[in-house]
Amino acid sequence: xxxxxxxxxxxRLYMDLRRTLSQQTAAAKAGVSVSTAYRIETDPRLPSQxxxxxxxxxxxxDPLAEVWDADILPLLRTCPGLRPxxxxxxxxxxxxxxxxxxxxxTLERRIRAWKALHGPEQEVIFxxxxxxxxxxxxDFTDAGDLDVSIAGQPLAHRLYHFTLAYSGWEHxxxxxGGESFVxxxxxxxxxxxxxxxxxAEHRTDSLSAAFRNLDAEAREDLTRRYEALCAHYGLTPxxxxxxxxxENGSIESRHGHLKDRLDQALTLRASxxxxxxxxxxxxxxxxxxxxxxxxxxxxxxxxxxxxxxPERRTTDFEEAxxxxxxxxxxxxxxxxxTVPSRLIGHRLKVxxxxxxxxxxLGGTLVLTLPRARPAPRSKGRHAHVVDYRHVIHSLRRKxxxxxxxxxxxxxxxRAAYRRTWDALLAATDPRLACRTMVxxxxxxxxxxxxxDLARVLEALLDAGQLPDLAALxxxxxxxxxxxxxxxIVLPGADAYDTLLTSGGQx
Numbered sequence: 001x002x003x004x005x006x007x008x009x010x011x012r013l014y015m016d017l018r019r020t021l022s023q024q025t026a027a028a029k030a031g032v033s034v035s036t037a038y039r040i041e042t043d044p045r046l047p048s049q050x051x052x053x054x055x056x057x058x059x060x061x062d063p064l065a066e067v068w069d070a071d072i073l074p075l076l077r078t079c080p081g082l083r084p085x086x087x088x089x090x091x092x093x094x095x096x097x098x099x100x101x102x103x104x105x106t107l108e109r110r111i112r113a114w115k116a117l118h119g120p121e122q123e124v125i126f127x128x129x130x131x132x133x134x135x136x137x138x139d140f141t142d143a144g145d146l147d148v149s150i151a152g153q154p155l156a157h158r159l160y161h162f163t164l165a166y167s168g169w170e171h172x173x174x175x176x177g178g179e180s181f182v183x184x185x186x187x188x189x190x191x192x193x194x195x196x197x198x199x200a201e202h203r204t205d206s207l208s209a210a211f212r213n214l215d216a217e218a219r220e221d222l223t224r225r226y227e228a229l230c231a232h233y234g235l236t237p238x239x240x241x242x243x244x245x246x247e248n249g250s251i252e253s254r255h256g257h258l259k260d261r262l263d264q265a266l267t268l269r270a271s272x273x274x275x276x277x278x279x280x281x282x283x284x285x286x287x288x289x290x291x292x293x294x295x296x297x298x299x300x301x302x303x304x305x306x307x308x309x310p311e312r313r314t315t316d317f318e319e320a321x322x323x324x325x326x327x328x329x330x331x332x333x334x335x336x337x338t339v340p341s342r343l344i345g346h347r348l349k350v351x352x353x354x355x356x357x358x359x360x361l362g363g364t365l366v367l368t369l370p371r372a373r374p375a376p377r378s379k380g381r382h383a384h385v386v387d388y389r390h391v392i393h394s395l396r397r398k399x400x401x402x403x404x405x406x407x408x409x410x411x412x413x414r415a416a417y418r419r420t421w422d423a424l425l426a427a428t429d430p431r432l433a434c435r436t437m438v439x440x441x442x443x444x445x446x447x448x449x450x451x452d453l454a455r456v457l458e459a460l461l462d463a464g465q466l467p468d469l470a471a472l473x474x475x476x477x478x479x480x481x482x483x484x485x486x487x488i489v490l491p492g493a494d495a496y497d498t499l500l501t502s503g504g505q506x
Contacts (some may be wrong), residue, residue: 005038005047011030011040012046013029013030014027015040018041021225025043033102054328056098062106062257064107066102067091067095073114075090078121080115084108087423088104089106108126108271111126122373130165131305133306133307134166135164135165135166135199135200135201135294136165136191136201136235137203138191138202138203139160139255140179141158142259143159143259144156144157146262146266147272148273149274150273150274151275154271155277156178157176159236159258159259159284161254162191163254164199166302167299167301167302168295168299170291171187171190171304172258173281177354180354182352185315186316192309196306196309197306197307198234198235198306198308199306200234200235201305202230202235202237204237226315229314258288261291269283279451315451316353317352319350319351320332321350323347324348326344326345328341328344328390328394330348334359334383335372335373335384336358336383338385338387339366340390340406342367343366344376353371355369355371367381384407386410386411388445390439391411392438392442395441399435401434402434411441412441413450414451414456416459417441417454418454419457419458419461420457420461421433424436424437424466440467440469443469449491453476456475
């Protein structure tokens with residue numbers, strides 16, 4: 001066809017036809033013109049053999065000709081790790097009369113080629129063959145980029161991530177604190193019991209974050225406890241070199257995949273806010289469970305190579321001993337916790353988990369408290385975990401103590417109560433504000449109407465009104481209901497004689 005280059009196949013077909021046919025007939029059957037056929041007979045080379053040879057050399061002047069040997073090479077030989085953008089800025093400083101921005105791509109290519117020929121040796125990553133049942137890895141990863149919130153409050157958290165190197169089976173848990181030995185112990189045991197077996201080796205990073213801010217004796221104690229934990233499950237502990245992330249690469253790369261799956265699932269959910277922390281934990285478990293279901297076949301191949309689990313779990317918490325002070329609570333790890341006032345003066349044994357504290361009096365569990373941690377850069381100020389029900393009985397007798405109470409802002413159970421306090425303090429005498437606020441808290445406790453009372457207070461404040469304590473007491477007082485009238489008819493004594501004579505038959 002005119003304007004379309006001929007192919008090697010057309011040339012071969014023409015030459016074969018030309019043996020028995022005329023030039024015009026052979027050209028027509030090969031699909032070429034007569035003039036093309038004449039050129040083929042003049043030069044029988046195939047079109048692929050006639051391609052113009054590549055011209056070597058530059059078609060434009062080299063923008064780095066005057067500076068490559070004089071300026072760039074001496075710097076590269078001295079510091080091979082210099083980046084092209086750094087050298088470009090240095091050229092701009094040394095020779096400001098020229099705009100070097102247009103030479104950036106040329107400089108990058110030239111440096112890359114020079115490093116390939118003359119640069120230092122690079123570290124080689126050795127890919128490993130993983131045997132089934134041999135190795136499991138675990139690590140922590142920051143999940144702040146997921147932008148998850150609980151009841152409207154942003155959730156700062158990490159994920160404990162466990163995986164089998166061979167099959168890729170995974171387990172993930174939400175961790176509220178930082179990397180700690182308690183979080184590692186709790187997450188590892190949950191993963192092993194969910195898996196139903198234990199591999200031969202458990203690999204982690206150097207655990208430096210879990211042991212941070214501990215003295216030498218405490219670090220040695222945690223090391224012994226970690227080794228005892230691994231021995232309980234028959235695991236051989238191993239650690240990768242500090243700062244060398246690729247030695248734990250089987251899980252480092254999977255951190256990104258896990259968070260991508262969670263991010264995609266959150267996007268499909270159309271909301272990143274959860275009503276409760278437990279709801280978010282169930283969501284994470286469902287996403288991980290779907291991933292494991294897709295790898296069921298290879299996981300089933302690995303399960304027979306796992307070791308049996310022991311009869312029971314081992315300790316996955318830390319213990320501390322505290323004394324409840326006259327302030328109605330105790331301080332632990334720079335956090336003040338309130339407890340029922342009847343425990344004042346008693347010594348409690350506290351079990352610290354990642355998200356809660358179990359408080360025991362002797363061997364009896366008396367209460368469970370949510371665990372808190374001091375804010376970063378708090379300058380020594382304690383955080384507070386306060387339940388107004390623990391102190392409201394004493395506060396009712398001393399309402400003026402509310403005005404300058406250390407943990408006053410943490411005492412209010414909901415935002416509506418805090419708004420009410422601010423409104424009362426701004427509009428009335430502080431003494432009256434204290435009595436009214438304490439009365440509202442007592443009403444919420446005594447009538448078990450904390451949520452309903454909060455909704456009423458929100459409505460009053462939105463309408464620009466202050467709460468009337470007497471009216472609210474009357475509104476939430478229990479309704480007296482008349483006891484139902486019950487008439488009991490006693491059967492006559494002769495009815496029993498009838499039953500006896502009839503042998504119990506009707």
